[in-house]
Amino acid sequence: MTKQEGIVLGVAGRLFREKGFAATTVRELATAAGMLPGSLHYRFPTKESLLVELMERGMMQAIERVRAAIEVEDTPLNKMRSALREHLSILVEGDDAIYVNLYEFRSVTGAARARILRLRDAYEALWDGMLHAAVGAGLIRAGLDLRMVRFLLLGAVNWSAQWYEENQNYTPGEVADAFFSISAFGFCNDGVGGLLAQSAERPEVQLTDVFDDGDRSG
């Protein structure tokens, strides 16, 4: 990737995120990148090719970042929490490519669509691996549909991009930890959070196993 291409992809991410793919013109892209429309055409033959390039690079980067965040953790629950943090961090404070992946996929057609879907499958496989490992370790309560756990967690973080900008009272890590805490232990008083506070009958359950770095959200 040349430096100029990097600039173009950067402004494309920003504009596609701000205005949407369909509402962004190639002239706006060229101007924002500091070049004329013809130069943009020289590097990316169509507007959609620019979108596809942006999405594929972004998705591959995200997979690598989350994979790295998982690797350094020890237990399945810590891996999940770390992956959630990394996912949300990329989405709300990383580059815009992942936001575009999530919200502009509709504009991708043809073969590129299938390629991006494969990348998504690879990312989801990371999550399913963690979830199955957690089941194998006896950490997940019986009778749950693991896909629903994934849909709940990833849906909540993906949607966070919609409200986070206006609501910066939280760090991405706080949001991710709150989502993890609620969905892992329940918001009900009878979930482990409440039960542990109410009794010492099960001392082997340690919240600090999960929140071990001191920045859990309040």
Place this chain on the structure above:
Amino acid sequence: MTKQEGIVLGVAGRLFREKGFAATTVRELATAAGMLPGSLHYRFPTKESLLVELMERGMMQAIERVRAAIEVEDTPLNKMRSALREHLSILVEGDDAIYVNLYEFRSVTGAARARILRLRDAYEALWDGMLHAAVGAGLIRAGLDLRMVRFLLLGAVNWSAQWYEENQNYTPGEVADAFFSISAFGFCNDGVGGLLAQSAERPEVQLTDVFDDGDRSG
């Protein structure tokens, strides 16, 4: 609202959902509504006015439907579960106005933007009311940020519109109940779901208080 306006709003919802607002042309809208562009212009002076009308009507209907679903329930948790079910049902099998509200708000400008934001606030107030009632009834574990509970639940259901179409193995009610069950009682084996299964020490906690109509997801 005349019959013709209803038809126009219906096709507008469908097309805005399928292709997005920016990528839908007034000619497509007119053709799909069985009229000529001029007729469409007679009823809605601009494309954006059509979007705004669709969104405002949809939002008001949704508020009423969820309010009605809440009213017939007795306990705070049952109200929340019912609201979640209704919300998801409207989103994935109701008319398209709510999907458009969620995913095309970016295209609304000026005064209409503020009006729609007020409707959103009214909807969120419904949720905050339920959550505070649950806190008042001692049902929520201490130390949780209620906004995070709302963001988790509504984020997960709002995002469901992205994957539900391709994954119709579940009914909307099953999905909503699964999300509620996981986030209320936790996916961990040490959440209330697991603890209750493991011991009868707390017989006063009844899962069937929440899942009382027999169609909980598996």
Place this chain on the structure above:
DNA sequence: GTATATCTTGGTCATATGACCAAACAAGAG
């Protein structure tokens, strides 16, 4: 049955848009 209000028709108009290109220019290799 006529007058009035409502709606539709078929088209225009100015502008915006994505794609494209021939020629000019820049930079490095030999």
Place this chain on the structure above:
DNA sequence: CTCTTGTTTGGTCATATGACCAAGATATAC
């Protein structure tokens, strides 16, 4: 210096787009 390769310029072209309207058609009121 010169040749070659890579890049930019400034613009064109056909089409698409949102907005709009004068005239005709239809329905409604009285």
